[in-house]
Amino acid sequence: MGLKSTPFLSYDEILVDEIDIYEDAWGFNSEFSDVINLLNLVVTPVPEKRLTERLIERVRQQD
Amino acid sequence: MKKTMSDYELIEKFVKGDQSCFEELIHRHKNKVYAYISLYIRDQALVEDLFQDTFLKVIQSVKSGKYYDNGKFISWVMRIAHNLIIDHFRRIKQLNTVSNDDYESDLFNSKKLAEANVEDHLIKRQIQKDIRKLISQLPDDQREVVILRHYSGLSFKEIADITDVSINTALGRMRYALINMRKMMEEKKISLTFN
Numbered sequence: 001m002g003l004k005s006t007p008f009l010s011y012d013e014i015l016v017d018e019i020d021i022y023e024d025a026w027g028f029n030s031e032f033s034d035v036i037n038l039l040n041l042v043v044t045p046v047p048e049k050r051l052t053e054r055l056i057e058r059v060r061q062q063d
Numbered sequence: 064m065k066k067t068m069s070d071y072e073l074i075e076k077f078v079k080g081d082q083s084c085f086e087e088l089i090h091r092h093k094n095k096v097y098a099y100i101s102l103y104i105r106d107q108a109l110v111e112d113l114f115q116d117t118f119l120k121v122i123q124s125v126k127s128g129k130y131y132d133n134g135k136f137i138s139w140v141m142r143i144a145h146n147l148i149i150d151h152f153r154r155i156k157q158l159n160t161v162s163n164d165d166y167e168s169d170l171f172n173s174k175k176l177a178e179a180n181v182e183d184h185l186i187k188r189q190i191q192k193d194i195r196k197l198i199s200q201l202p203d204d205q206r207e208v209v210i211l212r213h214y215s216g217l218s219f220k221e222i223a224d225i226t227d228v229s230i231n232t233a234l235g236r237m238r239y240a241l242i243n244m245r246k247m248m249e250e251k252k253i254s255l256t257f258n
Binding site: 020022023026028031032034035036038039041042043044045046047051052054055056058059060062 | 115214238245
């Protein structure tokens with residue numbers, strides 16, 4: 001017949017690892033890209049290695 | 064392929080004596096907890112104390128059987144961090160030693176910034192300071208959602224669990240926060256002037 005149908009995708013095949021589907025549905029990234037770009041300028045703080053090591057040491061001492 | 068253990072599986076093994084399982088939980092969640100506390104507290108030493116206290120309190124609660132798994136371990140941990148922050152502010156209020164200083168950015172000592180020249184550094188620093196100030200001026204419930212979503216990287220489902228509201232309410236707060244931030248940006252004429 002020469003007809004081509006769209007292959008089915010299961011939900012698991014859609015990559016949503018980095019996407020919050022609720023956020024996506026509300027369209028924040030497109031509607032507020034200016035504000036979100038500004039928020040991105042603040043470096044996300046991460047704990048220094050020595051702090052994590054100190055915490056793990058304290059956890060071990062608790063045992 | 065090695066199967067990744069769930070948070071609850073790690074807790075169960077930790078309770079049975081496998082210390083390394085809690086260390087795995089720390090590595091898994093430390094950035095979310097640290098970012099959350101850092102965006103509320105200015106004093107770096109205090110951030111570090113609260114960060115450690117959060118995980119130590121988690122251990123106490125887990126060992127005394129106060130944690131019941133419902134698939135929301137990180138929400139529970141963040142709630143503990145939140146309560147410790149609230150306790151801190153209550154203590155300060157009682158002592159009447161609240162500082163009115165602007166938020167200082169002690170956090171921006173990344174390698175990237177170290178490589179930039181001094182002028183760029185100062186401009187970046189000022190912009191980051193301005194943005195943090197905008198965030199700090201949001202109503203509490205809106206600020207919390209922005210920090211949890213944007214800096215701790217939690218999903219709206221997790222945010223709804225932590226803040227004890229529906230997902231729609233959490234999304235609504237985020238929307239209001241973004242609208243308010245845009246308004247403040249316009250009022251203060253802040254724009255994306257540095258890339």
